[in-house]
Amino acid sequence: MKHHINFTVNGDDYSLAVDPWRTLNELLREDLNLTGTKLGCGTGDCGACTVMVDGRTVSSCLTLAVSINGKSVTTVEGLAPSGEELHPIQEAFIKTGAIQCGFCTAGMELSALHLLNNNPEPTEKEIRSGLSGNLCRCTGYNQIVEAISVAAEQIRDSEPEKEER
Amino acid sequence: MRLPKFEYFEPKTLEAALNLLTQNGNNAHLLAGGTDVLVKMRNGRLKPKAVIGLQGIENLNGIHFDSGKGLTIGATAKLAEVASHPDVLKHYPALAQAAQVMANVQVRNMGTIAGNLCNAAPSAENAPPLMAMGAEVAVANLQGDRRIALDQFFRGPGLTAMEHGEIMTSIFVPFPVPKSGASYKRVSARCGVDIAAVCVSAWVALDGEVCKDSKIVLGAVAPTPIRAVGAESFMREQTWTQELIETAAALAVQESKPISDVRASADYRKKMVAVLTLRALEQAYERAIKN
Numbered sequence: 001m002k003h004h005i006n007f008t009v010n011g012d013d014y015s016l017a018v019d020p021w022r023t024l025n026e027l028l029r030e031d032l033n034l035t036g037t038k039l040g041c042g043t044g045d046c047g048a049c050t051v052m053v054d055g056r057t058v059s060s061c062l063t064l065a066v067s068i069n070g071k072s073v074t075t076v077e078g079l080a081p082s083g084e085e086l087h088p089i090q091e092a093f094i095k096t097g098a099i100q101c102g103f104c105t106a107g108m109e110l111s112a113l114h115l116l117n118n119n120p121e122p123t124e125k126e127i128r129s130g131l132s133g134n135l136c137r138c139t140g141y142n143q144i145v146e147a148i149s150v151a152a153e154q155i156r157d158s159e160p161e162k163e164e165r
Numbered sequence: 166m167r168l169p170k171f172e173y174f175e176p177k178t179l180e181a182a183l184n185l186l187t188q189n190g191n192n193a194h195l196l197a198g199g200t201d202v203l204v205k206m207r208n209g210r211l212k213p214k215a216v217i218g219l220q221g222i223e224n225l226n227g228i229h230f231d232s233g234k235g236l237t238i239g240a241t242a243k244l245a246e247v248a249s250h251p252d253v254l255k256h257y258p259a260l261a262q263a264a265q266v267m268a269n270v271q272v273r274n275m276g277t278i279a280g281n282l283c284n285a286a287p288s289a290e291n292a293p294p295l296m297a298m299g300a301e302v303a304v305a306n307l308q309g310d311r312r313i314a315l316d317q318f319f320r321g322p323g324l325t326a327m328e329h330g331e332i333m334t335s336i337f338v339p340f341p342v343p344k345s346g347a348s349y350k351r352v353s354a355r356c357g358v359d360i361a362a363v364c365v366s367a368w369v370a371l372d373g374e375v376c377k378d379s380k381i382v383l384g385a386v387a388p389t390p391i392r393a394v395g396a397e398s399f400m401r402e403q404t405w406t407q408e409l410i411e412t413a414a415a416l417a418v419q420e421s422k423p424i425s426d427v428r429a430s431a432d433y434r435k436k437m438v439a440v441l442t443l444r445a446l447e448q449a450y451e452r453a454i455k456n
């Protein structure tokens with residue numbers, strides 16, 4: 001039996017009927033065509049499918065779509081809603097060369113956002129443990145760690161401006 | 166890679182969940198965080214016809230601390246919430262540490278302590294510190310509630326003292342008595358992330374320099390987490406010395422029954438039981454004298 005669920009993704013409201021055995025990852029990629037979120041291992045190890053649900057990162061491959069009823073989801077598409085101006089985390093990933101094949105990038109950026117939301121001034125060690133659930137097979141992680149440190153600085157610098165406005 | 170088909174229920178009350186569980190018999194499976202259950206379903210080890218989600222049940226996700234009494238962790242409280250809870254960090258640092266080092270950020274944001282215990286893996290990270298601190302679990306069935314001491318809970322890999330038709334509702338950890346302290350130590354191939362190859366928790370209660378009581382719990386070196394009761398009783402009423410804890414660590418090694426598997430050899434595990442027991446006792450002592 002399908003379940004009727006209401007939820008938001010990147011601020012947009014959705015209302016649809018889903019089979020209970022479908023995952024949030026399948027819902028995002030196949031029904032909503034939000035293919036920025038990837039599917040890697042399917043067992044919660046690689047982090048390629050990471051999205052935020054109510055402000056916390058989760059593995060979308062291990063989240064039942066029915067369980068997001070009433071909740072708010074953020075995917076990589078929500079980081080740059082205009083499609084023109086990128087999020088500081090994304091800018092920093094480009095600037096430091098933290099992207100090679102790109103398969104881990106969406107998950108990495110969501111984990112970075114979760115980390116910086118909770119800890120705006122992370123140490124290198126804290127960045128590495130914040131990325132403990134995301135695997136990258138290209139970069140060797142150093143550029144990604146650097147990108148997050150650059151993004152943290154960028155976000156901190158831009159915050160006083162926002163207050164003045 | 167896709168999940169097999171099943172019916173999904175999200176009861177709003179514990180009573181409704183218990184009714185669903187009883188009605189569906191062996192075809193039903195409970196779902197808290199899903200980080201174990203969905204993996205097992207995906208690889209075909211688990212094929213429930215009815216999945217009962219517990220996240221919608223009110224008052225099952227709380228973490229309550231009552232000074233002088235103890236800590237109650239609701240069955241659907243997330244590992245990340247336990248690991249960062251101020252009272253857990255202050256009064257139960259060994260538990261905060263176990264919950265903080267297990268798996269990764271995403272799994273800690275989804276998974277629960279109750280799920281980790283009910284899954285009953287020999288390596289269950291949260292079991293050793295909870296057992297060492299004398300935790301009990303509260304279990305509900307249609308007839309009422311019962312409490313099970315955690316050191317009586319595990320019956321084998323994947324097996325617990327819970328019966329079909331029962332739901333773990335919370336975990337209770339007593340308030341630490343004065344001059345007591347607990348610790349948690351682990352090794353794994355990769356730091357964190359990986360499942361522990363060996364983990365050890367120690368709890369000690371002191372009277373001056375005398376060890377009044379101790380508990381030593383070993384994880385991933387037997388079919389279930391086990392207490393090293395020989396080492397514990399050896400330490401009781403003895404003056405705390407380096408020799409005492411070294412002997413206790415050697416006794417703990419004798420009580421461990423590790424196997425060789427993909428994570429470590431039995432021989433390595435035995436050596437690590439000695440090292441980690443010693444370190445765990447040292448840290449428990451440090452915490453006890455400050456408490």
